[in-house]
Amino acid sequence: MRIRATVAALTGTLALSALVVPAAQAADDPSSAPRLAAKAVQGANEGDTKITKVTVNGGKDVVVGTTNKVKFSVAVTATDPEGIAAGSAFLYHGSSVDTADGVLTPDDFDGTCKVVNATTSTCTVTVIADPKVDLYNDLAGSGWKVYAAAGANDGDGAETEAYKSDARIQRNARLTTNASPEPVKKGKTLTVTGALTRANWDTLKYAGYTKQSVKLQYKKKGAASYSTLKTITSDSKGNLKTTVTASADGYYRYVFAGTSTTPAVTSTSDFVDVN
Structure with a gap:
């Protein structure tokens, strides 16, 4: 896993800088967690500016x-009596920014700002999640926080x-x-098999999702909706197998x-x- 070397966002008079483990060091020890330190170059919360929503x-x-990079937006809404000039953000994983074990940064730290009214704007950046670079299995799920900044x-x-x-x-x-x-x-027996797999960010392959509850559903030909026949559990390789009695086309x-x-x-x- 390669960790992004440096991220920076300039927002008016406010600047964020982040330092992480060099890519070479992470490559030598893929299991090592990145160390992320962030600080305000000119101070935080100066004057009347407030971040109200992220x-x-x-x-x-x-x-x-x-395989594919996934892009998604992070929107920062801020207010100041004189109006908002800029806003930016990045995501980190962990209890604090100083001990983060993962980071997702924008492709461009200069957020695109949309004026809400004379005092408030929402500034949006596009963040990239690359499974080959940014992610490993322990980062899946919740635990992600946002480091956001705005300048008036x-x-x-x-x-x-x-x-x-x-x-x-x-x-x-x-x-x-x-x-x-x-x-x-x-009236004969019908065998229904399948497999539940999910992305493994450590190996960059799909692998069986084991011991998970999965519903088998059936819709008769011509019907409008499905009904659940039974719930089964995926095996040690993510495989599914059960039997039902055939009654009608469906x-x-x-x-x-x-x-x-996992979604x-x-x-x-x-x-x-x-027949």
Whole structure:
């Protein structure tokens, strides 16, 4: 895992600087946690500037697989009697910014600001989560906080280092369904198999999500909605297998409700012809 070497955000008269473990050191010991130190260059909370709200990805969880970079927004709303000139932010994981074990930074620290009224603006940056660079399995789920800063038109500034993220960074999940035999005679046994897997950020591969509750659902041909037939548990490799009695033509699918570290996922349905 490579840790970003230096992040900086200039917001009016306020500057943030962050120092992390050099990439070479992290490469020598991938299990080592980055040390992140952040400080205000010209002081925090100067004058009348106040940060009133921080929103990560519109409040939705951020789901990351094993290959593609995922971009999401962080919006910083701030107010000052003279109006807001700039705002910026980055995410860190851990109890404090000084002991963070993960960091996600913007592609451009200069936030795009939208005026709400004469005193208030919302400034948005685009943060990047790269599974090949920024993430490992222990970072999945909650525990992410936002270090945010804002600068006013009169030179005042404010920053906060402990805004709790309203979104979780999650490991993408996949789910499959296969019902057999096809076709099948009415009243005979139908075997429904599948697999629940999720992204492993340590290996950059998908692996079985074990001992998880998954629902088997059925929709009769022509019906409007699915009904749950039973709930089963994925095995030690994430595999799913159960049997049902074939009654009529219809669709079978598995549904996983998700966990704090892994999003909900529904498989593609498998149609079975019953004769």
